[in-house]
Amino acid sequence: MPALSLVTLVSLVSTVFTKQLDAHPPQQQHGHWAQICSGNPTNRIRGCDRYGCGNFGADRHSGKEKHVGVDVICSDGATVYAPFSGQLSGPIRFFHNGNAIDDGVQIRGSGYCVKLVCIHPIRYHGQIRRGQRLGKMLPMQKVYPGIISHIHVENCDRSDPTHLLTPDVPPLPQRAQDGRWAAVCAGNPTNEIRGCDKYGCGYYGAPRRDGKGKHRAVDVICADGATVYAPFSGQLSGPVKFFHNGNAIDDGVQIRGPEFCVKLLCIHPIRYSGQISKGQVLGRMLPMQRVFPGITSHIHIENCDHSDPTSNLERGKGQRE
Numbered sequence: 001m002p003a004l005s006l007v008t009l010v011s012l013v014s015t016v017f018t019k020q021l022d023a024h025p026p027q028q029q030h031g032h033w034a035q036i037c038s039g040n041p042t043n044r045i046r047g048c049d050r051y052g053c054g055n056f057g058a059d060r061h062s063g064k065e066k067h068v069g070v071d072v073i074c075s076d077g078a079t080v081y082a083p084f085s086g087q088l089s090g091p092i093r094f095f096h097n098g099n100a101i102d103d104g105v106q107i108r109g110s111g112y113c114v115k116l117v118c119i120h121p122i123r124y125h126g127q128i129r130r131g132q133r134l135g136k137m138l139p140m141q142k143v144y145p146g147i148i149s150h151i152h153v154e155n156c157d158r159s160d161p162t163h164l165l166t167p168d169v170p171p172l173p174q175r176a177q178d179g180r181w182a183a184v185c186a187g188n189p190t191n192e193i194r195g196c197d198k199y200g201c202g203y204y205g206a207p208r209r210d211g212k213g214k215h216r217a218v219d220v221i222c223a224d225g226a227t228v229y230a231p232f233s234g235q236l237s238g239p240v241k242f243f244h245n246g247n248a249i250d251d252g253v254q255i256r257g258p259e260f261c262v263k264l265l266c267i268h269p270i271r272y273s274g275q276i277s278k279g280q281v282l283g284r285m286l287p288m289q290r291v292f293p294g295i296t297s298h299i300h301i302e303n304c305d306h307s308d309p310t311s312n313l314e315r316g317k318g319q320r321e
């Protein structure tokens with residue numbers, strides 16, 4: 001009888017384990033950081049509240065500065081876990097005014113380095129393992145009443161950690177759109193095309209160089225620093241450069257799939273080779289405002305054969321109705 005129960009137990013455990021592997025294929029497990037805050041298993045990012053927005057690149061100080069971190073939602077007092085294994089150091093303080101949330105810690109290891117701020121860590125030094133208890137969320141409501149309480153997560157090199165925090169599995173509306181291109185930029189679910197601004201227009205065939213040239217691409221609106229997704233599955237290659245002058249937006253990547261081939265410019269991809277799946281995080285929008293102040297920031301999307309990609313991009317729009 002005890003032996004039988006053990007067999008039952010083992011088969012139960014392996015069933016559960018198999019189910020978990022289905023949800024998170026092993027090759028993707030180590031690309032992402034673990035859950036950071038209890039109660040937020042997907043590292044959901046703070047939207048906007050009256051104090052600002054939580055995404056990377058959001059305006060700070062009335063647009064004079066940018067948010068160089070990502071705010072992961074976490075309720076006051078919640079348990080905080082280490083996103084990856086590494087070496088602790090600290091304390092990391094942001095406010096330097098001794099307020100109730102002026103504490104934090106740095107973790108360096110596993111190829112990453114990150115600062116977690118507005119938390120109180122269990123210690124400021126020594127080694128920590130991925131998923132291990134790191135500390136607790138400080139009482140942010142006491143300092144900013146009504147804010148969406150959050151851990152400020154900042155890469156030590158101030159790059160965008162969004163793709164490490166969020167799973168590769170695209171949001172549901174994108175997965176449903178088989179045969180259609182997915183939304184390419186966070187914040188623009190319908191692949192809205194740039195209209196006209198003082199630098200020109202974004203549609204296919206728009207005049208360029210005082211009418212001597214034509215825009216053989218489509219400009220999809222995308223805010224500086226926003227996360228960029230793959231419109232379809234395919235093989236990456238690059239870098240693809242347009243300006244060849246080393247300006248801040250001179251980067252891009254090509255995706256070639258069985259049906260389509262496209263170049264996405266003015267973005268920084270997570271990598272320049274290998275396979276990518278439709279809707280997967282492809283990279284981030286580069287700081288176009290720095291190069292063209294006042295332009296409608298956008299991803300320049302060009303079919304490899306210079307044909308018009310508008311109908312492929314707009315399919316996403318029809319799907320939402």
Ligand SMILES: [Zn+2]
Nearest residue numbers: 069070071152
């Ligand atoms: Zn923040």
Ligand SMILES: [Zn+2]
Nearest residue numbers: 217218219300
């Ligand atoms: Zn363009």
